[in-house]
Amino acid sequence: MIKLGIIGTNWITQQFIDAIKLSQKFELTTVYSRHEETAKAFADKNSAKETFTDLDSFFTQGDFDTVYIASPNSLHFEQAQKAIQNGKNVIVEKPAFSTQKQMATIQELLIHNPNVLYFEAARNIHTENFHSIEEKLGDFKTVQGAEFTYSKYSSRYDLVLKGQEPNVFSLKYAGGALQDLGVYTVYDAVALFGMPEETAYFPQLIRTGVDGKGTAILRYPEYNVTLNFSKITNSHMTSEIYGLKDLIEIDDAGELNTVIYIDDDNNKQVIGNTIDENPMLPEVEDFARVINDPKIPQNKKDYDYWRQLSVYVNKVIYNLRQDAHISFVGEHK
Template structure:
């Protein structure tokens, strides 16, 4: 049984907790929040036994062995670092870290604590529908390009328009579209095609200084991948992986609810339409598999693969920001 503690009591934390409620491998035991009322309310609603408002007391406790971190992006590194040094396994919401220096330091800390596992919660690559894309790509004669789109209007953008600066649109908290919805599209590209040779990012900046939307271009040896993402507009544009006369159609690069293959004769076949009630169940299942059987050879291979993906995605995200001259506070 995985005893889980959580940092963050927002909607995405509730979604992850909802996912583990359907799984026998997890037990939510501890909630951390800066406000006692918030911690107690979340714990009461979700059956957790212990609450904390002091982060040191939280990590020094023995009531949980794995922590799920869903705090603002800029806090991930220090909290994940403290977790590992306290002997806790770490699941960090994407993006795990804001730059390559943080990732490199964190990997050194991980190496010093080999008994601890680290997972970046990039839910899209753990889904059955994403695996259907991978399988189909391996059967295609040639890949000539791809385009991934994920755009959802954020209610927090209303606050930006009103002159406020919510965390997800703040340089102080490592916010912006690339650091949120853009992470899904980068994970799509890097998982399917590896590290690009060159990157370029063309953002639309909002008055808080972060990117509200943007287009990224990833240049590979034989083709180009275009990423479109936005937190200041909606889009129902589909995504595609192009072959020669065939292509894969993806309804949404972040949600991945329906995947179809259009063959060389123009026939459309649905190859993935798994749509679970909670989109975080599949990643929670994958993490549990490794945490509960860490010595299994296949699980070790998977863990190394996911960790390397996290490193690679971190590099691409950082290079895209550098190209657009987006610098976070205190970076």
């Protein structure tokens, strides 16, 4: 059983804990929060045995070997750095880090701590439906690009409209649409098509200075991939990958609930409609598989691929931000 510590007690953390309960390969032992009452309430609800309000004590005294980091984006780097330095495996919510410098520092730390494993929790690429897309795409005679859309109105935007600045819409905490729902679309593109040659981002900025929504263009040698994402509007637009006359239609670039192949004659075939009991369960199973047996050849191959993919996605997102002149508070220190 993998002993798990957590940083962050929000809804995404609870969803992850619910997923590990289904998996039965992790045991939540340790909870960190800045506030004792918050840590204790989460620990009691999920049967964790210990809580901490001091981050250094959490890492040096906590009874866990793997940490799940779901704090505000701007805190990921420092917390992951401390975890690796203390010999803890790291599962960090997407986006892992805000800058390429931060990512490079973490990768260097991992080289010097070879027994520590690092995962970015990008759940969409671990699903059976995503693997169905990969398999069918391999049969395409020609690829002519794609459009990925993931737009969901955030209830936190109501607070922005009332004059407040929640973390997810704050430059101080590395917020914005690209840093949230946009990450899923970047993962879709990079995992399926590789690194683009050029990138451009056209954001719609909101009062707090972050991008509430935006469109990104990834240029490849023979086609473009368009990414649309938003946290201030809803969209029911499907996502599509284009062949010559055929295509793959996806209900949602983040959720990937239904995947349909449409052939040259407009015949439709459902190639993916597996909906997991918990959307984080596939990634939890993958992470546990590698943590428990990291030296098995297939596990090592998968781990190396996910780790490199995380580096590539970080680079694309950073380049998109630079193109749009979006800078976070303190990121250049």
